[in-house]
Amino acid sequence: MSGKQLLHILPERCTGCMDCVKACPMEEPAIRIPKTPGGWDIVVCRHCSPAPCVDACKFGALWVKEDGTVFLAKELCTSCKACAAVCPFGAVFLGPTGEMVKCDLCNGEPKCVEACKEGALLYGGTPDKGLARERKPVRELLSIRGFV
Amino acid sequence: MFVLGVIYENCTGCHLCELACSYKHGGTFNPLLSRITILTKPEVQTSVQVYCLQCNDAACERVCPVDAIKRDKSGAYVIDYSRCIGCRECAYACPFGAISFDFKARPIKCDLCGGEPECVDVCPHDAIIFGPEEKVSRELKRAKATGVAYGIYGGAESPYRRKKAEEAENFLREIWKRNEGLEL
Amino acid sequence: MSGGTVIVGGGIGGVYTAMNLIREGFPPEKITIIAREWPAYSRHRLAEFLSSKVPFGRIALGLSKRLSWMGVRVLAGTEAISLDTAEKTVGIKTNGGTSEVEYGNLVVATGGRPFLPPIPGVGLKGVVTFHGSNDVEFLSSLPGGSRTVVIGAGLVGLTAAVALRKLGHGVTVIEARGRILPNLLEGPLAEFVGDHLTRLGIQVLTSSLVEEVEGDEWVEGVRLRGGEEFWAKSVVMATGVRPNSGLLRRDGRPIEVDEAGRTGFPGVYALGDCAMSRDFITGEFVYRPLGFVAGHYAQLVARAIVGRAVADRGVIPTVYEAIGPVEVYAVGLGGAEAEKLGVLGDVEVEGGENWREARVFDADGRLIGWERVQSGHLHSVGSANAYLRIRELHGGRAE
Ligand SMILES: Cc1cc2nc3c(=O)[nH]c(=O)nc-3n(C[C@H](O)[C@H](O)[C@H](O)COP(=O)(O)OP(=O)(O)OC[C@H]3O[C@@H](n4cnc5c(N)ncnc54)[C@H](O)[C@@H]3O)c2cc1C
Ligand code: SF4
Ligand code: SF4
Numbered sequence: 001m002s003g004k005q006l007l008h009i010l011p012e013r014c015t016g017c018m019d020c021v022k023a024c025p026m027e028e029p030a031i032r033i034p035k036t037p038g039g040w041d042i043v044v045c046r047h048c049s050p051a052p053c054v055d056a057c058k059f060g061a062l063w064v065k066e067d068g069t070v071f072l073a074k075e076l077c078t079s080c081k082a083c084a085a086v087c088p089f090g091a092v093f094l095g096p097t098g099e100m101v102k103c104d105l106c107n108g109e110p111k112c113v114e115a116c117k118e119g120a121l122l123y124g125g126t127p128d129k130g131l132a133r134e135r136k137p138v139r140e141l142l143s144i145r146g147f148v
Numbered sequence: 149m150f151v152l153g154v155i156y157e158n159c160t161g162c163h164l165c166e167l168a169c170s171y172k173h174g175g176t177f178n179p180l181l182s183r184i185t186i187l188t189k190p191e192v193q194t195s196v197q198v199y200c201l202q203c204n205d206a207a208c209e210r211v212c213p214v215d216a217i218k219r220d221k222s223g224a225y226v227i228d229y230s231r232c233i234g235c236r237e238c239a240y241a242c243p244f245g246a247i248s249f250d251f252k253a254r255p256i257k258c259d260l261c262g263g264e265p266e267c268v269d270v271c272p273h274d275a276i277i278f279g280p281e282e283k284v285s286r287e288l289k290r291a292k293a294t295g296v297a298y299g300i301y302g303g304a305e306s307p308y309r310r311k312k313a314e315e316a317e318n319f320l321r322e323i324w325k326r327n328e329g330l331e332l
Numbered sequence: 333m334s335g336g337t338v339i340v341g342g343g344i345g346g347v348y349t350a351m352n353l354i355r356e357g358f359p360p361e362k363i364t365i366i367a368r369e370w371p372a373y374s375r376h377r378l379a380e381f382l383s384s385k386v387p388f389g390r391i392a393l394g395l396s397k398r399l400s401w402m403g404v405r406v407l408a409g410t411e412a413i414s415l416d417t418a419e420k421t422v423g424i425k426t427n428g429g430t431s432e433v434e435y436g437n438l439v440v441a442t443g444g445r446p447f448l449p450p451i452p453g454v455g456l457k458g459v460v461t462f463h464g465s466n467d468v469e470f471l472s473s474l475p476g477g478s479r480t481v482v483i484g485a486g487l488v489g490l491t492a493a494v495a496l497r498k499l500g501h502g503v504t505v506i507e508a509r510g511r512i513l514p515n516l517l518e519g520p521l522a523e524f525v526g527d528h529l530t531r532l533g534i535q536v537l538t539s540s541l542v543e544e545v546e547g548d549e550w551v552e553g554v555r556l557r558g559g560e561e562f563w564a565k566s567v568v569m570a571t572g573v574r575p576n577s578g579l580l581r582r583d584g585r586p587i588e589v590d591e592a593g594r595t596g597f598p599g600v601y602a603l604g605d606c607a608m609s610r611d612f613i614t615g616e617f618v619y620r621p622l623g624f625v626a627g628h629y630a631q632l633v634a635r636a637i638v639g640r641a642v643a644d645r646g647v648i649p650t651v652y653e654a655i656g657p658v659e660v661y662a663v664g665l666g667g668a669e670a671e672k673l674g675v676l677g678d679v680e681v682e683g684g685e686n687w688r689e690a691r692v693f694d695a696d697g698r699l700i701g702w703e704r705v706q707s708g709h710l711h712s713v714g715s716a717n718a719y720l721r722i723r724e725l726h727g728g729r730a731e
Contacts, residue, residue, distance in 0.1 A: 004251075006236070058627030078374040085663060094380075097377075127178075213714065
């Protein structure tokens with residue numbers, strides 16, 4: 001599929017095992033799993049479109065690749081943090097060396113998705129109805145009705 | 149307030165509503181682009197409609213980081229695409245999986261067709277009903293009482309008309325052919 | 333060299349103007365950069381450069397190497413000392429001597445320099461600013477556990493303070509005004525940041541004026557107006573930035589520009605910390621020595637030089653900073669700036685256990701600024717919403 005590829009995030013399945021964090025090939029992981037009162041949250045770039053971070057970057061360091069990945073080019077980034085200021089999820093991290101860290105979907109083969117045993121991270125093309133099958137109440141319903 | 153209700157037992161998995169929905173919203177017949185999703189499993193002969201319930205205090209509205217989801221007059225939560233940033237947060241928040249994505253990866257969801265839902269009109273088995281809240285819940289109760297809903301088999305004959313059944317079947321075959329590999 | 337573009341200043345403003353020119357199709361060999369320091373680096377990484385002790389190469393901009401490789405002429409170690417706008421020449425000084433460079437278009441991106449208030453003793457050894465890599469080199473050479481006083485509690489002062497604290501130094505921050513981050517945050521939010529700094533072991537004093545930096549040759553401490561004394565091995569002056577506008581004006585004020593960064597002189601543009609910039613919300617020209625402002629004008633100036641039309645409304649400030657465990661977000665105008673620009677209406681502040689948020693409205697009740705401080709990483713913050721709202725004030729979004 002040549003269209004957009006999406007990373008789907010199903011936090012209710014996350015058990016906080018941090019396998020995705022360990023699997024992230026970046027020097028500083030681009031995915032963070034903070035504990036929330038109700039379980040675990042998954043903070044990782046959603047690859048929005050039109051992405052506020054791309055709009056805010058004045059240095060041309062952020063752009064949308066053909067497959068829909070919002071890409072941060074380290075070489076052009078000055079760490080002005082404007083992207084971090086407008087990202088609604090805090091998904092652009094300021095790394096310990098001052099470099100900005102953001103998910104690049106591993107060039108189309110996200111390692112975190114491979115690592116997640118719980119299926120809390122999914123990767124698929126568009127259009128996508130995957131979530132219709134994946135959400136909990138529906139699944140419960142499906143199991144009640146003999147689907148699974 | 150008008151609401152949409154579904155009677156699972158009446159659904160034969162003909163996918164007509166999906167076709168009608170995608171046509172109404174995007175001008176193409178493509179079940180992948182419809183706002184309602186019918187999950188069918190032929191082996192067990194069941195179908196389930198996955199659709200937007202237009203919840204009160206809806207999760208999708210609450211999580212949208214840019215306030216792009218608003219409830220309109222007809223009670224539907226509608227996405228304002230001039231604000232939407234395509235983060236898909238609404239889809240992940242919806243407990244029913246009622247929000248899916250179009251070719252541009254934009255979230256799409258039921259808008260009740262501005263108060264005249266096409267899926268209701270097209271459903272040959274009255275498996276989708278639309279009306280004032282009390283009326284719909286009455287209908288659902290009646291369906292339940294007559295044993296057509298919620299897995300209660302062996303009840304009385306369904307009071308719901310089975311209209312255009314052959315038509316639906318033909319349509320189904322066509323969709324099946326056109327969407328090879330569609331595991332719905 | 334007529335027709336060529338000469339850029340004075342090898343900072344962010346200069347380097348990105350060159351890159352944008354090349355992107356617009358301008359031939360790289362017709363670009364000359366006059367740079368006192370080279371390679372260019374990002375000041376935004378200085379605090380982390382200090383605390384994480386990464387090699388300098390990590391904060392240098394990869395782009396500077398790229399530009400020379402593409403054929404841009406870089407006069408490294410060269411300073412522009414004079415400008416003749418009639419003859420269209422720049423006088424330059426190298427360690428060898430002086431000469432002149434002709435220009436077709438000139439981009440002045442000379443940046444700013446730290447402002448040093450007239451306090452006795454600021455010339456002592458051990459008093460540094462926090463503006464360049466040499467400042468960081470000095471500070472990282474301090475023996476562990478030494479005492480430092482940081483004067484000025486803006487973003488630069490506070491990030492420096494946290495970095496020094498991370499290295500194990502004792503740090504005192506002294507601010508003349510009534511609260512820390514006075515230009516950026518509303519009172520309750522500044523208080524929140526202050527509390528967390530105190531928990532990190534950083535002493536924070538507000539409404540405190542430094543009367544003298546004490547010492548003979550080397551700094552020994554500072555004395556406040558009330559007579560209170562703090563001994564220190566080093567003092568970091570983080571008291572603001574002043575424009576390097578000397579090439580174009582004598583009075584030390586920022587260079588005035590129009591919406592495309594043009595100055596009053598034909599073919600001369602100015603951007604970055606040496607120049608004014610336009611505020612998106614009010615349309616007024618203001619002095620904002622911030623990196624993304626330089627980046628914004630680097631795009632516009634390049635467009636103007638290649639002859640493309642520029643219709644620009646200005647810059648929406650978008651500031652993020654991690655100050656120790658606290659994340660600071662500021663989008664749009666802060667209360668103080670809104671007041672100065674005469675557009676301040678209401679300010680609403682709310683907060684919970686580990687966050688505080690402020691919304692700034694104009695007199696018509698429209699959102700013009702949004703600020704948030706929080707400790708820990710929370711799932712969703714309202715920054716994107718504020719950014720879109722503010723952008724919608726003037727005709728919505730560009731698809
Ligand atoms: C510690 C610190 C942290 C910061 N953090 C942020 C941040 O997080 N986000 C943000 O947006 N902004 C931040 N800023 C502000 C930002 O660094 C500046 O706005 C930005 O660097 C301005 O770029 P410039 O090109 O105008 O100036 P500069 O980067 O200062 O570059 C000017 C260059 O021109 C050279 N020069 C000056 N005069 C001459 C001359 N006559 N001839 C030749 N060369 C000359 C100078 O040596 C210098 O290299 C920070 C600043 C500091 C000090
Ligand atoms: S960094 Fe944030 S704003 Fe940018 S695409 Fe990712 S989630 Fe969206
Ligand atoms: S930090 Fe880097 S990627 Fe983010 S806006 Fe600034 S230059 Fe662009």
